[in-house]
Amino acid sequence: MxxxxxxxxxxxTTYGFSLLSEALRAQGVVHEVFEPNRLxxxxxxxxxxxxxxxxxxxxxxxxxxSPEMHGWTGAAAADAFAHYDKKIFLVRDPRDRWISGFxxxxxxVHQPDPAEFxxxxxxxxxxxxxxxxxxxxxxxxxxxxxxxxxxxDQKQKLDELSAFLDRLRAEGWFIWHYEDxxxxxxxxxxxxxxxxxxxxxxxxxxxxxxARSQAxxxxxxxxxxxxxxxxxxxxxxxxxxxxxxSSDWTLEHPDSLPAKQGSDYMFGLFHHPRGPHALPVPWxxxxxxxxxxxxxxxxxxxGLKKA
Numbered sequence: 001m002x003x004x005x006x007x008x009x010x011x012x013t014t015y016g017f018s019l020l021s022e023a024l025r026a027q028g029v030v031h032e033v034f035e036p037n038r039l040x041x042x043x044x045x046x047x048x049x050x051x052x053x054x055x056x057x058x059x060x061x062x063x064x065x066s067p068e069m070h071g072w073t074g075a076a077a078a079d080a081f082a083h084y085d086k087k088i089f090l091v092r093d094p095r096d097r098w099i100s101g102f103x104x105x106x107x108x109v110h111q112p113d114p115a116e117f118x119x120x121x122x123x124x125x126x127x128x129x130x131x132x133x134x135x136x137x138x139x140x141x142x143x144x145x146x147x148x149x150x151x152x153d154q155k156q157k158l159d160e161l162s163a164f165l166d167r168l169r170a171e172g173w174f175i176w177h178y179e180d181x182x183x184x185x186x187x188x189x190x191x192x193x194x195x196x197x198x199x200x201x202x203x204x205x206x207x208x209x210x211a212r213s214q215a216x217x218x219x220x221x222x223x224x225x226x227x228x229x230x231x232x233x234x235x236x237x238x239x240x241x242x243x244x245x246s247s248d249w250t251l252e253h254p255d256s257l258p259a260k261q262g263s264d265y266m267f268g269l270f271h272h273p274r275g276p277h278a279l280p281v282p283w284x285x286x287x288x289x290x291x292x293x294x295x296x297x298x299x300x301x302x303g304l305k306k307a
Contacts, residue, residue: 003193004060004081006072007090008161010100012178016090017061019181023197024059033060035070039080046070060084064161074164078171086193089168092178093244094158094235095219102139106266108275117270121263127222128257135226136219151234158238165242177243179216218261220252 005020007013017034024030033052036044044052044060047070052058060081065071072080081087106112106120120139127134141147165175174192179185186197223231228249239246259265271279 001086002054002056002058002060002084003086003088004062004077004084005088005090006062006064006077006081006173008064008092008097009071010097010104011090011092012181013061013063013090016088016176016181017059019197019199020088021059022200023193023195024057026198027195029057031055031058033058035061035063037062037070037072038076064089074160074167078164078168082171087168087171087173088176088189088192089165089173090176090178090181091165091242093216093219094154094238095223095231096178096216098154098231099136099218099222102136103262103266104269107269108272108277112270114277117266121266121270124263124266125259128259128262131221131254131257132224135224135230136222137227137230147230151230155234158235162238162241175242182216220250221254221257223251225251 001024003020003024005013005016007016021030021032031052033044034046036046036050036052038045039054042054044054062077063071064074064077066073106117123134123139127136127139137147137150140150169175174189176189180188184199186199190196219227228251232249236246271277
């Protein structure tokens, strides 16, 4: 069975990919293809040079974005995967996706501007301490002109996505909501696949740096009334068309916000050990790591631990 998982960046596609792989592997061999950006002459290609054959028992994860960003345009993906047995598109409430995307934009591979990072990080810290002090859309920009461009751009992209999702439904794709994914409401997808999702394994270790909250409705805590005024005309039409309650803009008003999902998360991505802004490792951390390595090697030498 050939299966493809398609979705917007920051919509849970990596988590969904892990779940699908676990379920399919319980049925037999699965060939995984992770974020190729084209299919040519029966082979998938990725920008870093990786290649995979398009064969039976393949699970492919692709992103709805530009080919330069390891992604696919909607039309290209719909055509390329028309022959697949199971075709899934994962969608997420755009209010949550925008929050997740804002924080993930500071990952070093996106080459974020250091000055912009410092500005955003300081504002996020202030918002965490006093959630109502900074509207979320102001984290993106301060200038009215920049905010107007941002709103118009988001509205256009959502209009295009909504029309594309309607096309996918007509062509037999399964539209999977991120909210059902994290709430484990899997019955409809399991019926479509013809196999159960196991959900016994967590997100794989090599993917964990991308995970932020693995929850939904974060926007209720991070948005302010000013954000509702700003985002309602941007998102409401899409929400109504794609099965969300477009009238529900109820906010929560916490006394603080978790740094683990905000400033600490973006700080860790920006200062990732493999990136250009990596921070020096403290001497005591290096010492502990070296001691653990020595102890592990010693146990192996004594035959007390498997190599």
